[in-house]
Amino acid sequence: MVFRKPIWRSQIAQWAPYVITGIALVALTPFISDYFKYLITKILIYAVFAMSHNLLYGYSGLFTLGHAAFFGVGGYTAGILIIRYDIHSFWLVLPASILMVLLVAAVFGVIALQAKGLFFLFITLALGQLCENVATKWRTMTGGSNGLVGIPYPDLGLPGLTMNPSYFYILVICVFIVSCFLLYRLTHSPFGEALKGIRDDEGRMAHLGYNTWLHKYLVFIIGGMFAGMAGVLFGHLNGIIIPAHLGISTSTMAMLMVIIGGSANVFGPAVGAAAVTILELVSSIYVPERWPLILGSAFVFVVLLLRGGITPHLVRLLSRFKVFIWKH
């Protein structure tokens, strides 16, 4: 009765924003400097990482400080395959890395989800640190505390196409757009709705017939996989992966991006990623040594004053702007 809209219109409405954003970003390619491309690429990679974190935190109520473990495992696996095993094809490296992350997440999920709340937080934290520790000690595989150095751009195996900043930029845009699309679908699907229910009242969901553990386990793994994918791209971007990328400092970065950007919708963390990266850029120009201070203050500021992150405020500003335009 109420939900019949012309089908073609709703299909286009669904796809359009992604296509448009994608085209817009790609179209910028010849006009912006390599450095700018680097910046946007970095933002988009962090955005995927942060959005994956929000899948667990904002949508499912799973507060974890060990999410970077998946990010790092992704990056390390890719790096190890390329550097130690001489496997260069992107089409092998990416799936293999994601598979590795899936395995790790599957194991960690079983362990961590025995607990809830604070204890869950501690376990995920400990697991993340464990990974960081392993990476630091396993020098032969992981390069120890120096990390894996010299990760090249991904090799797409397309004839005549050598990867350079521009092509990598476009690749990341594609990955970002696809991730946004998939995450949006997931969070608006019945599974996604179930996650929200679990976040609000897990016990009630159990009494509605939901195997809440299973839902949490699945989202834990899925969120991990997206983070792992971001980690692979991150390794390619900077050419290096270090143990800290597995531990608490990187996990808190994701958390910060989610909080600053807003956890209420899929794209909030992406906004947060942009905000944090730009903030970092600005700080590195004027007061490079004070970056952690600024970062920490941003955290405190947002927690105390900007509940819900900046996205709701931005949205409000935008709609007021629209009204303004309408009137004039």
Place this chain on the structure above:
Amino acid sequence: MEALRIEGLSKNFGALDVLKDISLRVQKGEHVAVIGPNGAGKTTLLNVISGELPADAGKMHIFGQDITGMARYHRVHAGLARSFQVTRVFGSLTLLQNTLLAIQGMRPSRFQMYRSAFAYEKIIAKAEKLLQLLGLWEKKDELARTISYGEQRKIEIALSLSLEPKVLLLDEPSAGLDLGEVLDFIELIKDMAREKTLIFAAHDMDVVFGLADRVVVLYYGQFIADGTPEEIKANPKVREIYLGVRQK
């Protein structure tokens, strides 16, 4: 085949025996009220049956299926649903979303990760019907935490009814409602639970006499009376408990 069969059920919290070796048989379609003074164990009984608390001894069967060791969600799939004394709805979700969650609870589509939750027309139609019945369809897009308590209570009951359970457990269904609302509420439940097996814990005698065709009295962990509402009203032991007057 009885709808619910409880045998030798016991539950204690440390030294405190809340349920002492109780047994109960409920036939299909019966509407049973469980009454008793505060602390008698009504909520604990419902908690044990629904799986919120594990039983220390005894067995429970729903239509012949042994649910004694089952996880909560599993019992739902066996045909059992419950509502809570203190309203538990999904505050940050809209009424429509709340209802959809409940209806989806028994369906495999709850694991679907790609299609939009709003694309399942049959499910939406069911939700619409239910919300219309409750008079809450106009508010379908409002967040559950913004509606009045009485309305939330309706949703609370609706959630458990959406599961189309074989046996429905209601814990103090009218708790928190004012006088006017209670009577309407009773009518609503009567309507919705018409052919179902209903077991509810209640304090409010209007609710008991309005809904029940059988009453069991739980007194400090044991059933001390079991009969029709009129029989129970006249039962001297029951009167003593409730009125504190020793009947000669």
Place this chain on the structure above:
Amino acid sequence: MNGIAYGMILFLIASGFSLIFGVMRILNLAHGSLYMLGAYFGLTIAKVSNSFLLGVLAAIIGIGVVGLLLQRAFLERLYKQIPEQVLLTLGLVYIFSNLALWIWGPFAKVGTAPGFTAGSINLGGIFFSVYRIALIFVGLAVALCLYLFQEKTWYGAVIRAGMHDKEMIIALGINYRLISNLVFILGSMMVGAAGFLGSPILGAHPWMSFEVLLLALAVIVIGGFGYVQGALMGAIVIGLIDSFGKVFFSDFALFTIYLAMIIILLIRPAGLLGKTR
């Protein structure tokens, strides 16, 4: 080697205790930062005044004040909001670390033991550092005081009750706010002192906040939170793991600690001596 074990234990004890008291439903991840600041304050004052004692006092008072400010300005508002507390205190960690870097520079500092505890004693063929032994006694003394406070005084009882049900305590007319402030100050003072007292052994550097925090977390997870006995037990366990770990597995001490933490969280989440809720 045992000397190291015991030495480590004490620091952990002190920090552990503090974290416990800090956990009156307040999760203060900046606790490690307080330790660091204690070390720095104390060292600065001690250097300037050439007095170990003044250093200790500076650490105690200084961090007590910082702790109070933190409580008043930030943490009080976030009662029962665990995620917000975690996030805010994480932010504080970054801020404090950077401030420390700014004020005291990037090079680690090491404290010196006061004259009368320098050197070592020969006990049965093994040399023990006097300072570490002194620390053991100090730690045990503090443990004893806290235990008595917790179990035998009215204040202790109120705090223990308050951990379970703050509203009830307030309803009973007790000024919980005052008490919680005091406890927080006490906890901060202890960790500040621990920082300074530990400086001859652990030193002080701007990035130690997370390390100390993780250790403290491990202590309370293993030992159980809220009660003094738990922290003591946890600290001893960690100290032993750490030193034996160093001996037998050289590099894997930290790994073992995390592993132990995870195992305990799975088997007995309330910790070895914690009370199950």
